Amino acid sequence: MNRSAPTRHDEAWRYSDISAVEAAWPLAAPESIIVPAGGNFARTILQDTGSIHQLDIAVGKGATTAIHVLNIGGDYGRVELNVTLHEGADFKLGAVQIGGGTQNLEIITTVTHAEPKATSSQIVRSVLAGTATGTYLGKVAVARDAQLTDSVQSVKAMLLDRSATANAKPELEIYADDVKCAHGCAIGELDAMGLFYLQARGIAPADAKKLMLQAFVAGVFEGAADEDILIEAALKKLGELV
Amino acid sequence: MLQITNLHANVGDKPILKGLTLSLNAGEIHAIMGPNGAGKSTLGYVLSGRPGYEVTEGSVTFNGNDLLALEPHERAAAGLFLGFQYPVEIPGVSNVQFLREALNAQRKNRSEAPLSGAEFLKVAREQAGALGMDMDMLKRPVNVGFSGGEKKRNEMVQMGIINPALAILDETDSGLDIDALRTVGDGINRIMRKPDKAVLLITHYQRLLDYVKPDFVHVLADGRITRTGGAELALELERDGYKELAA
Amino acid sequence: MSDELDMRDKAAWDAAEKVADYEHGWSSDIETDFAPKGLTEDTVRFISAKKNEPEWMLEWRLKAFALWKTMTPPDWAKLNVPPIDYQDAYYYAEPKAKPKLGSLDEVDPEILRIYEKLGIPIAEQEVLAGVEGARRVAVDAVFDSVSVATTFRAELERAGVIFRSISEAIKEYPELVKKWLGKIVPMHDNYFATLNCAVFSDGTFVYIPEGVRCPMELSTYFRINAENTGQFERTLIIADKGSYVSYLEGCTAPMRDENQLHAAVVELVVLDDAEIKYSTVQNWYPGDAEGKGGIYNFVTKRALCQGQNSKVSWTQVETGSAVTWKYPSCVLNGENSVGEFYSVAVTNNYQQADTGTKMIHNGRGSRSTIVSKGISAGNSNNTYRGLVRVAPNAEGVRNFTQCDSLLLGSLSGAHTVPYIEVRNPSAQIEHEATTSKISDDQMFYAMARGLNAEEAVALIVNGFAKEVLQQLPMEFAVEAQKLLGISLEGSVG
Numbered sequence: 017m018n019r020s021a022p023t024r025h026d027e028a029w030r031y032s033d034i035s036a037v038e039a040a041w042p043l044a045a046p047e048s049i050i051v052p053a054g055g056n057f058a059r060t061i062l063q064d065t066g067s068i069h070q071l072d073i074a075v076g077k078g079a080t081t082a083i084h085v086l087n088i089g090g091d092y093g094r095v096e097l098n099v100t101l102h103e104g105a106d107f108k109l110g111a112v113q114i115g116g117g118t119q120n121l122e123i124i125t126t127v128t129h130a131e132p133k134a135t136s137s138q139i140v141r142s143v144l145a146g147t148a149t150g151t152y153l154g155k156v157a158v159a160r161d162a163q164l165t166d167s168v169q170s171v172k173a174m175l176l177d178r179s180a181t182a183n184a185k186p187e188l189e190i191y192a193d194d195v196k197c198a199h200g201c202a203i204g205e206l207d208a209m210g211l212f213y214l215q216a217r218g219i220a221p222a223d224a225k226k227l228m229l230q231a232f233v234a235g236v237f238e239g240a241a242d243e244d245i246l247i248e249a250a251l252k253k254l255g256e257l258v
Numbered sequence: 259m260l261q262i263t264n265l266h267a268n269v270g271d272k273p274i275l276k277g278l279t280l281s282l283n284a285g286e287i288h289a290i291m292g293p294n295g296a297g298k299s300t301l302g303y304v305l306s307g308r309p310g311y312e313v314t315e316g317s318v319t320f321n322g323n324d325l326l327a328l329e330p331h332e333r334a335a336a337g338l339f340l341g342f343q344y345p346v347e348i349p350g351v352s353n354v355q356f357l358r359e360a361l362n363a364q365r366k367n368r369s370e371a372p373l374s375g376a377e378f379l380k381v382a383r384e385q386a387g388a389l390g391m392d393m394d395m396l397k398r399p400v401n402v403g404f405s406g407g408e409k410k411r412n413e414m415v416q417m418g419i420i421n422p423a424l425a426i427l428d429e430t431d432s433g434l435d436i437d438a439l440r441t442v443g444d445g446i447n448r449i450m451r452k453p454d455k456a457v458l459l460i461t462h463y464q465r466l467l468d469y470v471k472p473d474f475v476h477v478l479a480d481g482r483i484t485r486t487g488g489a490e491l492a493l494e495l496e497r498d499g500y501k502e503l504a505a
Numbered sequence: 506m507s508d509e510l511d512m513r514d515k516a517a518w519d520a521a522e523k524v525a526d527y528e529h530g531w532s533s534d535i536e537t538d539f540a541p542k543g544l545t546e547d548t549v550r551f552i553s554a555k556k557n558e559p560e561w562m563l564e565w566r567l568k569a570f571a572l573w574k575t576m577t578p579p580d581w582a583k584l585n586v587p588p589i590d591y592q593d594a595y596y597y598a599e600p601k602a603k604p605k606l607g608s609l610d611e612v613d614p615e616i617l618r619i620y621e622k623l624g625i626p627i628a629e630q631e632v633l634a635g636v637e638g639a640r641r642v643a644v645d646a647v648f649d650s651v652s653v654a655t656t657f658r659a660e661l662e663r664a665g666v667i668f669r670s671i672s673e674a675i676k677e678y679p680e681l682v683k684k685w686l687g688k689i690v691p692m693h694d695n696y697f698a699t700l701n702c703a704v705f706s707d708g709t710f711v712y713i714p715e716g717v718r719c720p721m722e723l724s725t726y727f728r729i730n731a732e733n734t735g736q737f738e739r740t741l742i743i744a745d746k747g748s749y750v751s752y753l754e755g756c757t758a759p760m761r762d763e764n765q766l767h768a769a770v771v772e773l774v775v776l777d778d779a780e781i782k783y784s785t786v787q788n789w790y791p792g793d794a795e796g797k798g799g800i801y802n803f804v805t806k807r808a809l810c811q812g813q814n815s816k817v818s819w820t821q822v823e824t825g826s827a828v829t830w831k832y833p834s835c836v837l838n839g840e841n842s843v844g845e846f847y848s849v850a851v852t853n854n855y856q857q858a859d860t861g862t863k864m865i866h867n868g869r870g871s872r873s874t875i876v877s878k879g880i881s882a883g884n885s886n887n888t889y890r891g892l893v894r895v896a897p898n899a900e901g902v903r904n905f906t907q908c909d910s911l912l913l914g915s916l917s918g919a920h921t922v923p924y925i926e927v928r929n930p931s932a933q934i935e936h937e938a939t940t941s942k943i944s945d946d947q948m949f950y951a952m953a954r955g956l957n958a959e960e961a962v963a964l965i966v967n968g969f970a971k972e973v974l975q976q977l978p979m980e981f982a983v984e985a986q987k988l989l990g991i992s993l994e995g996s997v998g
Contacts, residue, residue, distance in 0.1 A: 027581075160915070160916075161915070163915075173927070174930075175927065175928075175929070175930035175932075176930060177930060178897050178898075178928070178929055178930060179897045179928060180928070180930065181926065181927065181928045182925075182926075182927045182928075183924075183925065183926050183927075184923075184924075184925040184936075185922070185923060185924050185925070186921075186923060186936065186938065187920075187921060187922050187923070188910075188919070188920060188921040188938060188940060189918070189920045190910065190912065190918060190919045190920065190940050191917075191918045192912075192915055193912035193913070193914060193915045193917070193942040194915075194942055195912075195940055195942075196940070196941075197938070197939065197940040198937075198938070198939050198940075199921070199936070199937070199938040199939075200935075200936065200937050200938075201923070201925060201934075201935070201936040201937075202933075202934065202935045202936070203925060203927045203932060203933075203934040204932060204933040204934065205930045205931055205932075205933075207346075207348075208309065209346050210346050210347075210348050212308050212309065212330060212346075213342065213345070213346040213348070214331075214348070214356070214360070215307075215329070215330035215331040215334070216306050216307075216308075216330050216331075216333075216334055216339075216340050216342075217331075217334055217356070217357075217360035217416065217420065218331050218334035218335050218360045218361070218363045218364035218367070218420070219331055219359055219360050219363045220329075220331050220363060221329070221331065223359065223363065224331070227351055227355075227356070227359060228348070228351070230350070230351070231348060231349060231350025231351040231399075232350060234350055235349075235350050
């Protein structure tokens with residue numbers, strides 16, 4: 017493990033709030049989770065205090081793992097997942113980060129398809145206001161011989177103010193030929209026509225915006241055990257920004 | 259009810275409406291017909307306040323008030339409803355949530371008490387039923403995955419729930435098969451043909467007018483009303499085309 | 506459609522039948538003058554003196570050399586490159602029979618024969634073979650370290666177009682060169698660009714005056730012939746207001762067991778309403794099937810879209826080189842400026858490519874399109890690396906990126922590393938990436954229609970790359986289609 021705190025030259029920390037990282041250094045060892053063959057694991061991470069979460073998850077043969085993340089609190093918040101998938105395993109991530117003011121929030125995932133027939137699906141939504149920075153570094157690695165991998169990644173970010181920053185790196189590293197990997201990333205503002213449609217039905221601009229933003233993030237938590245808590249916390253945070 | 263006087267409007271830098279004058283009274287149904295590119299949809303958007311549609315000259319009053327001074331949502335609260343030619347898909351927002359928020363926002367603007375969930379659902383069920391729309395569709399995200407016909411029907415359900423004073427219906431008949439056309443036509447008559455309401459039907463073809471009989475038909479060409487007549491003018495247009503009449 | 510098929514039939518199929526590993530892999534016996542082996546300040550002085558350069562140029566080179574000695578090679582690319590011994594190479598090689606530029610009659614006939622063998626139309630009357638009604642193309646032929654011929658000079662001059670070797674331009678148009686040289690790719694930009702500043706030997710200079718649409722396509726053909734020799738060319742193209750030029754670049758090198766270094770810098774400047782279309786077919790020697798030899802291709806290409814409505818379109822077909830490190834980029838400063846990057850990169854055997862682009866959106870309403878098609882075969886690794894950045898004040902920016910990878914065989918690697926950094930809410934940025942292989946059904950279908958396996962692969966790969974290939978000028982498109990087929994030979998069992 018790294019003895020000294022990372023710098024911006026370290027790829028996984030290139031957009032981080034380095035002084036906050038240094039203050040938190042050294043970090044505790046990442047939480048290690050082993051999901052046995054055929055097992056099911058689910059976890060909700062609500063980062064609302066400004067902390068660094070690191071999880072190493074090994075998903076055994078035919079096992080499933082679902083992680084839901086809401087990254088909203090503190091000056092610097094980071095959720096880092098290092099996931100290894102064994103044969104036929106399935107990993108699902110639904111993550112939302114919402115930042116305002118000078119917050120620096122990031123979600124970093126490395127999903128390694130180490131063996132054949134594993135599937136992964138990652139959905140990440142960011143909403144950023146003020147001069148906040150929201151980063152998603154997501155790497156999907158497919159090992160040699162991890163044939164029949166099926167991986168999808170959908171990354172979207174919405175900026176509410178000029179000088180808010182959205183960074184994204186949806187990365188693929190592929191060493192097997194019979195794989196299906198599709199990545200999409202979109203950064204933009206709320207659909208103007210949608211906003212007008214809502215207003216033409218009588219909804220005030222700020223409420224229309226809030227409604228669209230709710231829709232933007234809410235679906236991500238579908239199926240989470242704590243779905244209601246996450247949605248409530250997300251909406252409260254959105255309410256503070258709009 | 260609606261008085262449009264010498265209206266000029268640009269989209270970007272391009273002038274589209276060039277001195278349009280039109281007056282609608284309560285209890286009347288007007289149809290605006292015209293060739294593609296005449297400015298029909300622009301008129302609907304200008305009246306409902308779509309950003310990017312800039313009025314450069316003229317005035318519009320709605321029940322005596324300056325309509326153009328209002329924000330889009332204020333125009334809706336004042337009783338104006340635009341039926342979109344291409345209803346917008348809003349993923350993640352259910353029809354029910356959308357309509358309840360819309361209706362209660364308008365009621366709030368008019369200092370009326372909001373409807374409770376139960377009251378709202380009752381109204382929604384009535385209107386959906388009358389237009390032959392499944393309640394399941396009301397729970398789905400707004401227009402997402404709807405066919406063209408379903409979207410238009412959904413616009414009518416919304417109109418029924420919101421119950422506006424003036425409806426501007428932009429090509430509401432496009433993309434409808436004959437059965438859907440009748441359903442939508444019946445819906446317009448049922449909801450809007452009342453002494454205190456008015457309708458502006460924007461259409462390219464006269465077939466909707468078989469179901470919704472207009473009191474007046476106007477020809478819009480090159481940003482102006484070039485001719486006005488009764489319902490028979492629509493048939494004339496259908497027979498002779500726009501070219502001769504626009505001249 | 507049928508024209509296209511005819512062309513593919515005639516040219517590509519013929520080529521695909523050939524067994525040749527690397528068509529341009531022969532070397533020629535040309536008497537050559539070398540600079541002393543190795544790299545010192547004296548090497549830099551030697552090159553500058555050889556070119557009779559003005560003092561300011563020498564000083565600029567020496568400054569770069571001093572800077573370079575303090576730098577380290579970049580290590581972030583997904584490339585495995587053994588340390589390069591910069592002292593074990595020649596930095597300057599020039600054919601002994603010195604040509605007087607501008608007069609083809611005086612070029613060493615042996616060199617003319619080489620270009621002829623490469624199929625490059627160095628004689629002015631020549632039209633590219635096999636293409637009906639082909640446009641004429643003016644050529645700057647760079648042989649090892651020097652430009653040996655630039656054609657159609659007189660006709661271009663009548664249009665006001667300056668088309669010269671950069672060595673000549675430094676002497677003839679010092680003000681223009683001084684104004685822009687090193688302004689798009691700064692001297693300190695990166696290790697290889699700095700090295701190029703110190704030892705660049707020749708290259709092409711183009712100036713298109715205001716309002717001029719260049720009457721023909723301009724091109725440079727690079728040939729590394731001499732052994733143990735690096736090539737460090739430098740290209741500067743200036744498109745003044747309202748002008749247009751289409752520029753083509755092709756490269757070949759002989760088969761040699763040792764690795765040869767190619768570290769070029771290309772700078773483009775585009776002013777208001779001007780456009781440069783820059784097309785490259787890179788076919789340097791890729792090394793043999795065991796990964797021995799081949800060119801190390803470290804290239805810095807950048808365009809400055811300075812004027813409003815300015816546009817640069819980079820199209821590249823990268824089939825050669827043992828190692829490719831190359832990111833043709835656009836700095837979109839001008840309002841409503843446009844950057845495009847269309848790339849096909851093929852790697853086979855032990856080739857490694859790390860290539861992509863940067864689109865830096867500083868101007869309001871600037872737009873960019875990125876289409877990258879990576880094809881990996883054999884034991885090769887093929888990486889798309891890109892950056893799309895939107896500055897806080899750049900309103901209304903649009904970017905669309907499509908990165909597709911095709912893997913042939915299970916021993917290769919295909920990687921996508923896109924960086925997206927957005928600081929303005931009105932931006933609309935879209936990135937899509939897919940990875941696929943040639944399906945058995947596709948192969949069977951093509952073979953059931955009578956193609957052999959290699960022809961089937963060539964056909965499917967050409968289809969995969971079509972969006973990019975159709976950006977190329979027609980003559981280049983034919984060559985590129987051939988190349989894709991040849992590059993993938995031996996990749997299907």
